[in-house]
Amino acid sequence: MNWLFRSLNSSIGKKVIMAITGISLILFLLVHLANNLTLFAGPSTFNTVVKSLDSIKPFIRVIEVILALIFIFHIFNGVRLWYENKIARPTPYAVNGSSKNSTLLSRTMIHTGSIIFIFLVIHLSTFWNAFNFSDLHRTHSYYEFTADMFSNVYYSIFYIIAMIILGFHLNHGFQSAFQTFGWNNNKYFPLVKALGFLYSVLMAVAFSSIPIYFLLIGGN
Amino acid sequence: MAEKKINLLVKVWRQPSTTSVGSFVDYKISVSPDSSFLEMLDEINNDLEKKNLEPIAFESDCREGICGTCGLVINGQPHGPIPKIATCQLHMRNFKDGDTVWVEPFRAKAFQVMKDLIVERSGLDKIIAAGGYISVNTGSIPDANAIPISKERSSIAMDAAACIGCGACVAACKNASAMLFVSAKVSQLALLPQGQPERTRRVQNMVKVMDELGFGSCSNTYACEAECPKGISVKNIARLNREFILANVKSDNIEA
Ligand code: SF4
Numbered sequence: 232m233n234w235l236f237r238s239l240n241s242s243i244g245k246k247v248i249m250a251i252t253g254i255s256l257i258l259f260l261l262v263h264l265a266n267n268l269t270l271f272a273g274p275s276t277f278n279t280v281v282k283s284l285d286s287i288k289p290f291i292r293v294i295e296v297i298l299a300l301i302f303i304f305h306i307f308n309g310v311r312l313w314y315e316n317k318i319a320r321p322t323p324y325a326v327n328g329s330s331k332n333s334t335l336l337s338r339t340m341i342h343t344g345s346i347i348f349i350f351l352v353i354h355l356s357t358f359w360n361a362f363n364f365s366d367l368h369r370t371h372s373y374y375e376f377t378a379d380m381f382s383n384v385y386y387s388i389f390y391i392i393a394m395i396i397l398g399f400h401l402n403h404g405f406q407s408a409f410q411t412f413g414w415n416n417n418k419y420f421p422l423v424k425a426l427g428f429l430y431s432v433l434m435a436v437a438f439s440s441i442p443i444y445f446l447l448i449g450g451n
Numbered sequence: 452m453a454e455k456k457i458n459l460l461v462k463v464w465r466q467p468s469t470t471s472v473g474s475f476v477d478y479k480i481s482v483s484p485d486s487s488f489l490e491m492l493d494e495i496n497n498d499l500e501k502k503n504l505e506p507i508a509f510e511s512d513c514r515e516g517i518c519g520t521c522g523l524v525i526n527g528q529p530h531g532p533i534p535k536i537a538t539c540q541l542h543m544r545n546f547k548d549g550d551t552v553w554v555e556p557f558r559a560k561a562f563q564v565m566k567d568l569i570v571e572r573s574g575l576d577k578i579i580a581a582g583g584y585i586s587v588n589t590g591s592i593p594d595a596n597a598i599p600i601s602k603e604r605s606s607i608a609m610d611a612a613a614c615i616g617c618g619a620c621v622a623a624c625k626n627a628s629a630m631l632f633v634s635a636k637v638s639q640l641a642l643l644p645q646g647q648p649e650r651t652r653r654v655q656n657m658v659k660v661m662d663e664l665g666f667g668s669c670s671n672t673y674a675c676e677a678e679c680p681k682g683i684s685v686k687n688i689a690r691l692n693r694e695f696i697l698a699n700v701k702s703d704n705i706e707a
């Protein structure tokens with residue numbers, strides 16, 4: 232199995248890991264979003280959905296472990312790439328001309344990624360933690376809990392900013408994954424880029440719409 | 452009529468040797484807009500030599516964008532502000548009177564500064580030596596229709612073969628990655644019939660040496676394509692990725 236390890240440890244292998252985990256997370260976000268949007272259908276629908284997920288907990292746990300591994304690989308590998316790439320240029324240029332040859336979003340993946348990581352930790356320690364290990368387990372008042380969280384202006388604003396930054400990260404990441412797999416040709420790549428842009432905007436807007444909704448209707 | 456000249460402040464990186472500490476030195480010059488960038492440096496050097504001072508060390512050979520030796524980073528951009536030309540093809544008419552021009556060597560761990568603006572670029576040669584060739588004697592030029600290959604395919608191969616090995620892609624990349632260079636060299640052979648026998652081994656060995664030499668990993672910012680004097684497309688990098696992934700998945704060689 233040494234050959235596999237070596238392949239994945241090469242510069243291209245590391246890109247491939249970023250791309251595969253990235254695409255998996257892109258798909259996961261779609262499922263997560265679909266779930267969140269049921270909030271708009273009101274308390275009873277949302278609570279029933281979450282409750283039904285609760286009833287297949289063992290299965291969900293397996294998915295969560297896989298998801299956690301994907302996140303860990305993506306984050307670990309991303310940080311490693313960033314660090315190794317820093318070392319590849321020990322002396323910086325006196326004049327930084329990078330704005331003339333590349334986009335800001337493509338150069339700041341480590342920064343947007345770090346902010347998303349902070350968001351992830353807070354998100355897990357609030358929502359995921361509460362949904363899994365609190366009283367909500369008995370009361371099943373998930374909707375009310377969510378409404379309560381987002382009635383806090385600061386939390387909502389933080390959430391919205393994080394989602395916009397997620398959009399930035401996704402916009403570069405989406406097309407980047409296709410390039411890494413070697414799927415860049417004249418016919419389809421402009422389509423991939425456009426699709427990636429649409430997807431990123433959709434994620435940022437749709438995820439943000441929930442805190443905005445609760446802020447507007449004022450708690451419950 | 453006296454020729455109209457432009458006055459510039461040129462800040463040049465001076466570093467006596469690899470191990471010594473370098474710094475920028477200011478040179479004021481009045482230069483014809485028709486002279487090339489390298490001629491402008493020549494003029495500064497003539498002046499320095501007249502004063503018995505050490506001239507600025509920089510590389511050049513063909514001075515017509517073919518050999519790839521002349522790369523400099525000018526105001527933060529490899530080969531200067533004009534796309535798709537080498538430093539030797541840049542003319543002073545692209546600068547305005549009173550401009551400050553920063554001239555730096557290519558920067559990368561794999562490109563150590565040897566002196567002033569000259570960097571050690573033999574890493575690129577080592578990558579070529581690892582597989583950027585074909586081992587059979589191809590004989591004399593074959594008849595145009597003797598090799599069964601489409602015009603489209605040969606054009607893409609020729610576009611990749613336009614790479615002059617200047618290293619500007621490495622210099623432009625925030626990760627100091629040599630992916631565009633390697634991808635061009637892998638592509639030109641992978642696309643042609645002559646390159647097939649060693650196709651798998653070639654990509655595996657070239658990527659291996661590229662990694663060993665301390666070039667960074669590509670993160671798809673595409674700065675390389677924007678700064679490449681030959682306009683080598685990042686589609687070649689996509690092809691390199693594909694070649695490498697397929698080579699590793701398909702080949703039976705577990706040592707590669
Ligand atoms: S790909 Fe372009 S920038 Fe890179 S070495 Fe070749 S010619 Fe120079």
Ligand code: FES
Pocket residue numbers: 510511512513514515516517518519520521522537538539540
């Ligand atoms: S001197 Fe040969 S490419 Fe510039």
